Amino acid sequence: MSDSIKKSSPAADAWHVLKQSKSAMLGLIIIVFLFLLALGGKLILPHDPYIGSMAENFQPPSAAHWMGTDELGRDILSRIIDGTRISLRVGIVSVLAALVVGTALGATAAYYGKRVDMIIMRFMDMMLAIPDILLAIAIMAALGPGIDKAIIAISFVTIPQYARIVRGCVLSVKESDYIAAARLVGNKDWRIIARHILPNVASAIIVRSTLGISSAILDAAALGFLGLGVQPPYAEWGTMLGSGRLYIFNAPYIVVFPGLAITITVLAFNLFGDGLRDALDPKGKIR
Amino acid sequence: MRKYITKRLIMLVPVLLGVSIIVFAVMRAFTADPAASILGQHATSAQIAELRNKLGLNDPIYVQYWNYFKGMIRGDLGTSLFTQTKVTDELLGRFPATAELAISAIIFASIFGVLVGVISAVKKNTALDYAGMFGALIGVSIPIFWLGIMLIILFGVILGWLPVSGRLDILMTPPKITGFLLIDTLITGNIDMFFDALAHLVLPTVALGMYSTAIIARMTRSSVLETLQQDYIRTAWAKGLAEKAVVIRHALRNALIPVATVIGLQLGSLLGGAVLTETVFAWPGIGKYTVDAITKSDYPVVQGAVLLVAFIFVTVNLVVDVLYAFLDPRIKYS
Numbered sequence: 169m170s171d172s173i174k175k176s177s178p179a180a181d182a183w184h185v186l187k188q189s190k191s192a193m194l195g196l197i198i199i200v201f202l203f204l205l206a207l208g209g210k211l212i213l214p215h216d217p218y219i220g221s222m223a224e225n226f227q228p229p230s231a232a233h234w235m236g237t238d239e240l241g242r243d244i245l246s247r248i249i250d251g252t253r254i255s256l257r258v259g260i261v262s263v264l265a266a267l268v269v270g271t272a273l274g275a276t277a278a279y280y281g282k283r284v285d286m287i288i289m290r291f292m293d294m295m296l297a298i299p300d301i302l303l304a305i306a307i308m309a310a311l312g313p314g315i316d317k318a319i320i321a322i323s324f325v326t327i328p329q330y331a332r333i334v335r336g337c338v339l340s341v342k343e344s345d346y347i348a349a350a351r352l353v354g355n356k357d358w359r360i361i362a363r364h365i366l367p368n369v370a371s372a373i374i375v376r377s378t379l380g381i382s383s384a385i386l387d388a389a390a391l392g393f394l395g396l397g398v399q400p401p402y403a404e405w406g407t408m409l410g411s412g413r414l415y416i417f418n419a420p421y422i423v424v425f426p427g428l429a430i431t432i433t434v435l436a437f438n439l440f441g442d443g444l445r446d447a448l449d450p451k452g453k454i455r
Numbered sequence: 456m457r458k459y460i461t462k463r464l465i466m467l468v469p470v471l472l473g474v475s476i477i478v479f480a481v482m483r484a485f486t487a488d489p490a491a492s493i494l495g496q497h498a499t500s501a502q503i504a505e506l507r508n509k510l511g512l513n514d515p516i517y518v519q520y521w522n523y524f525k526g527m528i529r530g531d532l533g534t535s536l537f538t539q540t541k542v543t544d545e546l547l548g549r550f551p552a553t554a555e556l557a558i559s560a561i562i563f564a565s566i567f568g569v570l571v572g573v574i575s576a577v578k579k580n581t582a583l584d585y586a587g588m589f590g591a592l593i594g595v596s597i598p599i600f601w602l603g604i605m606l607i608i609l610f611g612v613i614l615g616w617l618p619v620s621g622r623l624d625i626l627m628t629p630p631k632i633t634g635f636l637l638i639d640t641l642i643t644g645n646i647d648m649f650f651d652a653l654a655h656l657v658l659p660t661v662a663l664g665m666y667s668t669a670i671i672a673r674m675t676r677s678s679v680l681e682t683l684q685q686d687y688i689r690t691a692w693a694k695g696l697a698e699k700a701v702v703i704r705h706a707l708r709n710a711l712i713p714v715a716t717v718i719g720l721q722l723g724s725l726l727g728g729a730v731l732t733e734t735v736f737a738w739p740g741i742g743k744y745t746v747d748a749i750t751k752s753d754y755p756v757v758q759g760a761v762l763l764v765a766f767i768f769v770t771v772n773l774v775v776d777v778l779y780a781f782l783d784p785r786i787k788y789s
Contacts, residue, residue, distance in 0.1 A: 416612065
């Protein structure tokens with residue numbers, strides 16, 4: 169009894185709930201697997217993902233090429249393994265960037281209130297008035313294609329989501345007694361926000377970010393598909409779909425596997441994110 | 456109520472103004488020299504400078520915005536750099552195609568989403584519920600454009616049941632009344648053409664509507680579950696009413712109020728998804744037009760299209776908020 173009391177911390181409690189959820193665990197296992205692929209995939213690549221031979225192009229799945237070869241004779245399985253790195257990078261980096269900026273804006277707006285709040289949040293409302301993918305497309309059209317630019321575009325358009333969540337959470341804890349106490353003992357504003365307010369809104373942010381990774385991966389794939397994101401020859405899954413689309417009538421397997429890879433990855437983050445939400449933030453369940 | 460609507464309409468103005476500034480700034484701050492891209496690789500720098508002057512690209516950015524703004528309030532979104540046609544005309548000409556697709560997708564998503572959600576809630580924790588919710592999870596995880604391609608491969612290439620590109624058989628000439636093919640063909644009594652247009656609409660509708668179907672199903676399930684726990688539902692059961700009557704007459708009516716909001720919000724986001732769906736299915740709407748314009752860096756077109764979609768998005772959200780008040784008399788607006 170005393171042991172369990174000692175061990176109990178918010179993180180341990182959440183893990184305990186999370187462990188019960190089979191679907192969240194399935195999501196986590198897939199995510200871990202994807203990370204291993206992204207980090208060590210190079211060691212197990214069956215073929216070179218960027219060099220193929222034209223003599224071997226458009227081969228359907230076989231023992232030598234499990235997922236077939238593409239229009240340039242490159243091994244699709246190797247390209248999908250290599251693409252894991254790119255998709256995870258885009259998903260995670262863009263969420264982190266949006267999170268940092270969004271948290272700063274949302275916390276500032278809520279903490280200072282009044283005009284600061286109004287200016288920041290009206291700006292966020294304006295951004296929310298443009299569908300995400302459309303604004304990302306417009307930014308990519310302006311910036312030009314590339315993986316780093318895709319990250320910039322996706323993080324920029326998702327900033328308002330984080331700003332809103334953080335603002336709401338900060339507003340709800342701002343008036344607590346412990347914040348008044350922290351102020352009384354002479355803490356500076358930024359210190360109060362960073363040390364006392366943000367840790368209390370962490371669970372909502374973690375949940376949103378996990379689900380955010382899945383939508384960032386989807387958006388990146390969409391940009392790649394439209395030819396605006398990561399450029400060939402890089403094996404980004406959306407880009408592979410975009411260039412493979414021309415051959416769906418005679419070689420449909422070229423587009424089947426990259427799409428499957430996107431769906432499974434996004435599904436894994438959604439499964440894990442839903443589980444996290446149930447464990448950390450039960451109130452947020454009905455969105 | 457009237458006061459609330461007026462207030463919301465007035466608030467639209469700064470939002471749209473802000474959106475136009477954001478879009479204008481994004482397009483102008485980063486776009487490569489449009490004059491250079493129109494003239495191509497062989498242009499001399501003198502030719503480029505002359506065109507820049509002609510397009511007003513040498514003016515300070517706020518002067519450029521002011522000129523754009525003056526046009527915008529007259530409904531003039533500028534001229535395409537490549538076809539020299541009015542962007543407003545091009546967009547309005549293509550709007551019915553996009554609207555027809557989006558409306559069709561939201562109807563599909565509402566019907567199937569609510570159906571799956573209600574079944575899942577009523578049959579909670581059964582195989583049916585798990586199947587429905589797993590399907591919904593796939594629905595939010597699958598990329599629209601890939602789903603579209605898979606539908607084309609399955610129903611177009613392998614089975615050959617449905618057409619996979621465009622709005623109508625290329626040999627048919629559609630009547631031009633409203634631009635909505637289903638309506639126009641019905642008005643003119645052209646039944647063959649009506650069914651052809653309907654067949655063309657099926658796959659894009661499913662591809663575009665799948666994400667919304669999933670969101671609506673999840674929302675409906677949790678909303679119905681919550682409603683089923685209310686006291687008045689227990690009373691309804693206690694009165695000895697049949698399950699059908701309890702669920703449909705008592706629970707569903709109240710459970711659907713939050714679902715209605717989600718449906719409204721989805722209609723807005725469908726406009727974003729339409730860009731991808733239209734590209735996959737060669738659907739001649741605003742989305743495809745925009746993507747084509749991007750590849751040519753035709754920025755007045757991109758700018759105009761994004762503005763138009765934002766305008767529709769904001770207006771739809773306003774309409775949803777107002778409808779909400781009619782659905783739920785408990786909500787008071789001031």
